[in-house]
Amino acid sequence: MTPSRDLHGWQLFLGGIRLPVLAHTPAALQELENRMDNLSARHLSHVILRDPLMALQVILYLQTHQGRLRNHDITTIGQALLMLGMGPFFRHFANQQTIDELLAGQTDALEQCHTVISRSRLAALYAHALAEQRHDTDSEEVMLAALLHDIAEILLWCFAPQQMTAVAGLLHTTPGLRSAEAQQQVFGFAITQLQHKLVTEWHLPQILQSLMNEAKPDNPRTGCTVLAVDLARHATYSWYDPGVTHDLEAIAGLLHTSGDEIWRLVRETTLQASQEWQLYDVRPLAARLVETG
Secondary structure, eight states: OOOOSSHHHHHHHHHSSOOOBOTHHHHHHHHHHHTGGGOOHHHHHHHHTTOHHHHHHHHHHHHHHSGGGOSSOOOSHHHHHHHHOHHHHHHHTOSOOBHHHHTTTOHHHHHHHHHHHHHHHHHHHHHHHHHHHTTOSOHHHHHHHHHHTTHHHHHHHHHOHHHHHHHHHHHHHSTTOOHHHHHHHHHSSOHHHHHHHHHHHTTOOHHHHHHTOTTOTTSHHHHHHHHHHHHHHHHHHOTTOHHHHHHHHHHHHHHTOOHHHHHHHHHHHHHHHHTTHHHHTOOOGGGGGGGGO
């Protein structure tokens, strides 16, 4: 099926597809299954939270199949695994399609897709660190919201690589053009519009939808999510991007702490993320920390 160019067509198409995962995810899950006797939900959750598409699959499965068996939303991967159980998890999520298989022969699109996924993971780590700093009641909810914040962009690189390449080309050749304007020219809508449609189509838990809602940044938990996503996006361009300075100042204000303390937290989290760079085959952002002196 080829989706129509309008927003509704993409919503229906992406809302009903089989989601792919990163190439490393099936192997990592198989390794954990082989030692299931000594496996904890924490170890399994850690692997899942490195892959936004895998994390989304788990949440969607619980939303679809366990709705009548619980009286509250499942808003973290840890909760989902406790509800589902180890054995059923491995049985259901076997034989995953990978992004590498889906984009075979499309090297540039695969690289761009990995870049967005790596950025999403970095945003999730930032969000978790910020939530912990403000003693959030459940920092993994904030982390998961940041991880899933740009899922529509990831999916379009998977299933519309030519159009996404066209968007990237417009941005490269047209200085000053905003991303949303380039997306509008190619798709007929901004990707953020598709993101909002998809989280509704999937019936994601209301808490997660609220945490991803950029229209309500006054909520401190939502602020952690949105600022973490913004910082990861701006820093990916350059640590000297004006947006980085704005983000750091906004985070310091949100957490009521000094700019130096926030910069220390950001550096530590960026270095932590760099340990996973081989999973995404993307040059770690920490490699450019030397730019800042």
